[in-house]
Amino acid sequence: MTETKTPQGGFVARDRDWHPAPFHPPYKTSVKRSPQAALLSFPTSASEITGPTFGHGVLGPHDADLIHNFTGESAIGPRIVVYGRVQDEFGRGVGGALVEVWQANAGGRYRHKKEGYVAALDANFGGCGRVITDAEGNYEFRTIMPGPYPWPNGMNDWRPAHIHFSVFGHGFAQRLITQMYFEGDPLIPLCPIIGTIQNPDAVKSLIAPMDMQRTVPMDARAYKFDITLRGRRQTAFETRPEGL
Amino acid sequence: MVQSLNELKESPSQTAGPYVHIGCTPNFCGIGGVYPEDLGARMKTGAVQGEEIVITGAVHDGMGMALKDALVEIWQADAAGKFPGHDADADANFSGFGRSPGDMETGRFRFDTVKPGRVRWPDGRWQAPHISVWIVARGINVGLQTRIYFSDEAEANAEDPILARLEHQMRVPTLMAQKQDDGTYLFDVHIQGPDETVFFDI
Numbered sequence: 543m544t545e546t547k548t549p550q551g552g553f554v555a556r557d558r559d560w561h562p563a564p565f566h567p568p569y570k571t572s573v574k575r576s577p578q579a580a581l582l583s584f585p586t587s588a589s590e591i592t593g594p595t596f597g598h599g600v601l602g603p604h605d606a607d608l609i610h611n612f613t614g615e616s617a618i619g620p621r622i623v624v625y626g627r628v629q630d631e632f633g634r635g636v637g638g639a640l641v642e643v644w645q646a647n648a649g650g651r652y653r654h655k656k657e658g659y660v661a662a663l664d665a666n667f668g669g670c671g672r673v674i675t676d677a678e679g680n681y682e683f684r685t686i687m688p689g690p691y692p693w694p695n696g697m698n699d700w701r702p703a704h705i706h707f708s709v710f711g712h713g714f715a716q717r718l719i720t721q722m723y724f725e726g727d728p729l730i731p732l733c734p735i736i737g738t739i740q741n742p743d744a745v746k747s748l749i750a751p752m753d754m755q756r757t758v759p760m761d762a763r764a765y766k767f768d769i770t771l772r773g774r775r776q777t778a779f780e781t782r783p784e785g786l
Numbered sequence: 787m788v789q790s791l792n793e794l795k796e797s798p799s800q801t802a803g804p805y806v807h808i809g810c811t812p813n814f815c816g817i818g819g820v821y822p823e824d825l826g827a828r829m830k831t832g833a834v835q836g837e838e839i840v841i842t843g844a845v846h847d848g849m850g851m852a853l854k855d856a857l858v859e860i861w862q863a864d865a866a867g868k869f870p871g872h873d874a875d876a877d878a879n880f881s882g883f884g885r886s887p888g889d890m891e892t893g894r895f896r897f898d899t900v901k902p903g904r905v906r907w908p909d910g911r912w913q914a915p916h917i918s919v920w921i922v923a924r925g926i927n928v929g930l931q932t933r934i935y936f937s938d939e940a941e942a943n944a945e946d947p948i949l950a951r952l953e954h955q956m957r958v959p960t961l962m963a964q965k966q967d968d969g970t971y972l973f974d975v976h977i978q979g980p981d982e983t984v985f986f987d988i
Contacts, residue, residue, distance in 0.1 A: 564928055566927065577978055589862070589916065612819070644805060644810075654815060669808050747798065
């Protein structure tokens with residue numbers, strides 16, 4: 543951990559109106575999986591400001607290459623590079639952040655025993671990968687474009703193409719799971735899971751634009767997905783137990 | 787008009803979905819060979835200081851049914867109240883971080899860990915021994931934050947600033963891991979309903 547310029551204050555409060563509503567009946571599973579009592583708020587203590595640290599030692603050489611990391615052979619589907627920056631709410635890059643991703647294959651099928659979609663498995667696609675951000679917070683991985691798929695919710699609900707992201711910042715209170723969507727997908731405004739987010743600007747912040755400048759010619763298109771984690775207050779005037 | 791604050795908004799959360807285990811515990815769900823082992827599967831990497839404990843439990847929905855697709859993560863201090871990776875004198879054989887997918891048939895999670903030492907509250911008071919918990923699953927749109935305290939730490943619990951802050955004191959037991967006859971601790975989570983666990987906004 544590089545602590546020299548780390549802010550010493552607690553984390554900025556989560557904006558619960560920006561996040562999805564926990565109880566959102568159009569997403570049926572949320573009805574009985576959402577708390578009803580008010581959340582208990584309190585200032586972040588050491589238990590939330592700290593969090594697990596993962597060195598690059600946990601990574602294997604192919605962890606960030608979902609096209610090849612399952613069998614070594616190439617997975618089927620449109621090849622893409624996904625890159626971006628993990629930053630905090632004050633724009634500071636979050637270095638050393640572990641980013642885990644998982645997704646369906648190009649046909650919209652997950653490699654999971656509870657998965658029932660008729661689309662075929664790809665023998666060379668596992669569907670998981672991970673990467674650790676560099677000192678400035680940048681990350682990059684390579685994969686295939688996931689397919690959209692139907693799911694049992696309403697009678698005819700489809701998930702837009704998406705990649706799941708799990709992100710660790712420097713503090714356990716920053717822990718975040720979210721999903722990245724793709725620019726131009728017509729299923730985005732129809733999706734009951736995206737519909738849990740009330741603010742249209744918040745939805746936009748999860749849609750990755752295609753980036754021709756980062757596209758690898760004759761190989762892979764590129765999509766940019768920046769991720770913002772909660773920030774810590776930065777002030778010389780934080781009240782401390784030792785006084786002053 | 788005034789100056790812009792130039793602050794960003796946190797990326798909005800989305801549900802972990804039914805296949806969170808593909809990304810977070812692939813070996814558990816049959817995707818072998820990509821990672822040598824699942825992250826957070828072992829909290830102890832050698833002989834550890836302090837009391838070694840086992841915590842089990844399940845996460846229940848508002849109908850009282852155990853979730854079989856949840857992912858539970860914990861983060862805690864070592865037996866001396868030091869945080870691994872943050873405090874230089876923390877136990878080098880203890881990671882402080884655990885991740886459990888829960889049993890596929892019963893939803894039961896399990897952590898083999900150590901009883902955490904006490905850590906100070908920002909104003910200098912001592913908190914009771916506790917473990918931070920984060921729960922995600924299909925249908926949970928924002929990860930749920932809570933804490934595990936210990937039923938056999940009555941004296942420390944009575945001094946804890948968070949437990950004292952709860953308006954509905956009858957809900958304090960929802961945060962208590964209960965010592966069982968076999969020596970393990972039981973911590974059941976109820977997302978909704980009369981036994982709803984106290985969840986935090988921190």
